[in-house]
Amino acid sequence: MSTSVIPKSVNPDLQKERDGASFNSEEFAAWWAGGEEPLKFIRNVREYLYKDVDLNEMLQIQNMSHEDINEFSVRTSIDAAKKLRRLQEERNPGGEDYWPNLYDSREMWGLTPAGNPFGVMYVMVVKALQAQCTPEQYEDFGKRLERFEICGTYAQTELGHGTYLRGLETRADFDPKTDEFILNTPKISSYKFWPGGLGHASNYCLVMAQLYINNQSKGPHMFFVQVRDEETHEPMPGVHIGDIGKKMGFIGVNNGFLGMKDVRIPRTRMLMRHAKVNADGSYVSSPTNVLTYFAMVRTRCLIGRNSALILSAASTIAVRYSAVRRQSPINPKEPEPQIIDHVTQQLKLFPEIATSLAHRLASEYLWDMYEETLVDIGNGKYERLPELHSLSCALKVTSSMDSTAGIERLRLACGGHGYLTSSNLSNLYVFATAACTYEGENTVLLLQIGRFLMKSWNSALSGAPLAPTVSYLAEVQKNPEFGTWTGTWENMVKAMEYAAANKTRLAFKSLSNRLLRGESEGTAANHTGIELTQAAELHGRAFIFSSFTAEVTGPKSKNRSAAFNRVLENLLELYLVKETLNQLSNLLRFINLTDSDLTSLQDRLETVLTKLRPDAVAIVDGFDFNDQQLNSTLGAFDGNAYERIFDAALRNPMNQKSVPKSFHEHLKPFMKSNI
Numbered sequence: 274m275s276t277s278v279i280p281k282s283v284n285p286d287l288q289k290e291r292d293g294a295s296f297n298s299e300e301f302a303a304w305w306a307g308g309e310e311p312l313k314f315i316r317n318v319r320e321y322l323y324k325d326v327d328l329n330e331m332l333q334i335q336n337m338s339h340e341d342i343n344e345f346s347v348r349t350s351i352d353a354a355k356k357l358r359r360l361q362e363e364r365n366p367g368g369e370d371y372w373p374n375l376y377d378s379r380e381m382w383g384l385t386p387a388g389n390p391f392g393v394m395y396v397m398v399v400k401a402l403q404a405q406c407t408p409e410q411y412e413d414f415g416k417r418l419e420r421f422e423i424c425g426t427y428a429q430t431e432l433g434h435g436t437y438l439r440g441l442e443t444r445a446d447f448d449p450k451t452d453e454f455i456l457n458t459p460k461i462s463s464y465k466f467w468p469g470g471l472g473h474a475s476n477y478c479l480v481m482a483q484l485y486i487n488n489q490s491k492g493p494h495m496f497f498v499q500v501r502d503e504e505t506h507e508p509m510p511g512v513h514i515g516d517i518g519k520k521m522g523f524i525g526v527n528n529g530f531l532g533m534k535d536v537r538i539p540r541t542r543m544l545m546r547h548a549k550v551n552a553d554g555s556y557v558s559s560p561t562n563v564l565t566y567f568a569m570v571r572t573r574c575l576i577g578r579n580s581a582l583i584l585s586a587a588s589t590i591a592v593r594y595s596a597v598r599r600q601s602p603i604n605p606k607e608p609e610p611q612i613i614d615h616v617t618q619q620l621k622l623f624p625e626i627a628t629s630l631a632h633r634l635a636s637e638y639l640w641d642m643y644e645e646t647l648v649d650i651g652n653g654k655y656e657r658l659p660e661l662h663s664l665s666c667a668l669k670v671t672s673s674m675d676s677t678a679g680i681e682r683l684r685l686a687c688g689g690h691g692y693l694t695s696s697n698l699s700n701l702y703v704f705a706t707a708a709c710t711y712e713g714e715n716t717v718l719l720l721q722i723g724r725f726l727m728k729s730w731n732s733a734l735s736g737a738p739l740a741p742t743v744s745y746l747a748e749v750q751k752n753p754e755f756g757t758w759t760g761t762w763e764n765m766v767k768a769m770e771y772a773a774a775n776k777t778r779l780a781f782k783s784l785s786n787r788l789l790r791g792e793s794e795g796t797a798a799n800h801t802g803i804e805l806t807q808a809a810e811l812h813g814r815a816f817i818f819s820s821f822t823a824e825v826t827g828p829k830s831k832n833r834s835a836a837f838n839r840v841l842e843n844l845l846e847l848y849l850v851k852e853t854l855n856q857l858s859n860l861l862r863f864i865n866l867t868d869s870d871l872t873s874l875q876d877r878l879e880t881v882l883t884k885l886r887p888d889a890v891a892i893v894d895g896f897d898f899n900d901q902q903l904n905s906t907l908g909a910f911d912g913n914a915y916e917r918i919f920d921a922a923l924r925n926p927m928n929q930k931s932v933p934k935s936f937h938e939h940l941k942p943f944m945k946s947n948i
């Protein structure tokens with residue numbers, strides 16, 4: 274039954290695409306990886322990680338139970354950690370630890386297809402400890418976690434509260450007699466619920482709890498709490514802990530719940546780099562309360578990059594499949610074309626490639642800003658935090674929203690076979706859509722951006738300086754007329770900023786009117802919520818327009834070949850045109866676009882799809898995924914989609930017996946009995 278039907282050769286249609294591309298996909302791959310050296314490094318790592326990984330075993334995960342997937346995910350995550358450490362020892366002995374950064378990167382996708390239960394530990398907890406522990410605390414427990422001698426997660430969300438952090442109910446009461454905190458989750462709604470790896474894969478966790486001293490609340494603070502014994506892994510006294518059950522995706526991540534009854538931890542287990550509780554119970558507040566939320570800012574900055582990668586993986590699958598599938602002659606009597614030749618199919622595929630690039634490039638800018646702000650915080654400077662918070666929310670929201678919608682379009686582009694679990698599109702979809710919710714629900718974050726836009730608009734009205742990424746608001750206040758629509762890329766960037774600024778202006782006006790009518794700040798903001806979120810989304814899109822345009826047209830273009838620059842220009846053109854068309858209702862409200870301007874945009878859309886057609890396969894090859902990372906019967910490098918689909922069907926456990934038990938137990942008795 275399990276003899277492989279997959280040929281060793283590459284599908285000729287796919288080979289023809291590769292041979293006919295106008296540029297070298299290796300140049301794309303090096304650019305996408307950040308240079309030739311990083312590409313070489315990452316390919317080496319990948320070869321090492323995947324040399325003994327059986328793709329078929331990974332595909333079988335879809336047939337496992339919830340419990341087995343969790344056991345499997347712990348095993349493969351630990352195997353990967355071992356390999357990465359060994360690699361580090363071999364290639365960089367005694368050097369800086371780079372393996373943790375790889376540990377939750379896309380290099381792991383093919384090893385932990387249902388998610389990594391220790392991902393949150395390296396993405397969030399280690400970084401939060403580095404940023405919020407005193408040096409002594411980091412020596413005491415931070416380093417142990419970093420070295421994986423203990424393992425832990427970020428336990429913030431509760432059954433009753435995820436968004437509204439000031440409403441969290443978990444308490445940490447200081448007991449000066451014993452110099453300890455006493456942790457309690459007083460109600461069912463106070464139980465921690467959702468943290469990745471909390472169920473059975475952690476023995477410590479970073480708990481966000483309300484600090485109380487003498488029964489007086491000091492707001493949310495972070496505590497490092499032991500939840501399981503280091504030897505036996507049994508829950509610690511007073512700890513009630515477990516897995517929350519099966520989810521849409523991330524099935525192997527072991528998201529957990531945690532209740533605590535009078536759990537005592539030493540005073541020194543509150544993270545005290547910023548706020549402090551002294552042994553006598555005196556409290557020193559943080560220079561700014563939002564530093565407690567900084568681990569979330571970092572993760573939001575990473576989500577843009579990750580969402581772009583997930584979308585690029587889905588694009589790779591759908592484009593390769595569209596090059597090898599043939600259906601429906603375009604003219605009668607002609608042979609059936611590759612489905613990628615249908616123009617409507619191109620419209621489903623190519624914009625998602627362009628969107629992957631757009632989000633990736635915007636995220637690079639954001640990451641630089643994050644690193645600069647981190648240095649500032651180290652020097653006691655906090656001025657850039659509001660801008661970083663707003664921009665990280667903007668890219669987190671737009672990238673998760675666009676990649677989720679994009680993957681669904683790509684699934685539809687693969688017809689029936691896209692609906693197979695073995696296409697891996699459903700798995701990519703559930704990864705993408707989770708990011709719309711975790712690290713701050715998208716609408717809630719848009720409202721945070723809206724709040725920042727209102728403040729910035731108000732500052733600009735009074736002539737105060739604005740943060741660089743909102744400086745366009747002041748320019749629009751100074752020059753309220755848009756001028757002529759020329760349709761150049763720069764003009765399109767200006768148009769998106771202009772629409773964002775005017776949406777901000779209108780939201781500001783509505784908000785001010787409501788305040789004047791006597792509504793409270795909260796009520797007025799709630800009633801203006803729709804306008805605020807619309808302005809916020811446009812602000813994010815305007816930023817993406819400008820960062821994509823700057824990368825393609827800026828000085829870095831001199832380091833690229835002319836052929837590759839042409840491909841990037843085509844992708845930029847497609848992105849700007851399709852987003853301009855998507856946002857027409859907003860743009861037409863403020864900018865006088867004529868019917869001929871719109872016709873020209875439609876022509877440009879069709880023209881650029883045609884230009885991208887010969888290069889589509891080479892571009893997605895440049896995303897440089899290996900087959901294990903894609904984990905898809907439709908999208909493998911060799912393009913043998915039908916054979917892989919069929920092979921996966923043959924391996925399905927249901928096909929290992931010719932007659933199922935249910936035939937004898939139910940079907941046959943029913944058919945024979947006439948009841």
Ligand SMILES: CCC/C=C/C(=O)SCCNC(=O)CCNC(=O)[C@H](O)C(C)(C)COP(=O)([O-])OP(=O)([O-])OC[C@H]1O[C@@H](n2cnc3c(N)ncnc32)[C@H](O)[C@@H]1OP(=O)([O-])[O-]
Nearest residue numbers: 429435436437438563566569570658662711712713717724
């Ligand atoms: C890998 C996947 C694993 C997943 C893990 C998770 O999901 S983990 C769980 C993830 N969970 C979540 O993501 C939970 C989502 N919820 C939250 O992050 C917050 O509770 C909130 C932001 C929604 C509201 O907070 P609030 O009620 O305290 O705030 P407020 O609105 O009254 O604003 C007060 C001021 O603070 C400012 N400010 C706020 N945040 C930041 C920041 N990070 N930085 C800088 N500044 C920030 C804000 O702009 C405002 O400034 P202004 O205007 O006064 O100058």
Ligand SMILES: Cc1cc2nc3c(=O)[nH]c(=O)nc-3n(C[C@H](O)[C@H](O)[C@H](O)COP(=O)(O)OP(=O)(O)OC[C@H]3O[C@@H](n4cnc5c(N)ncnc54)[C@H](O)[C@@H]3O)c2cc1C
Nearest residue numbers: 427428429430434435436467468469707711712713714716
């Ligand atoms: C896959 C996954 C992994 C996760 N991992 C972790 C983890 O490791 N650690 C952890 O602590 N948490 C984790 N979480 C929890 C996650 O961070 C929260 O679910 C998320 O922050 C959303 O909060 P909520 O569930 O309270 O949503 P809610 O706030 O209840 O959202 C429900 C609805 O209410 C609306 N709403 C709420 N407040 C407002 C408002 N002020 N204005 C307008 N509308 C509002 C929202 O827009 C939404 O439509 C994870 C969640 C998922 C799905």
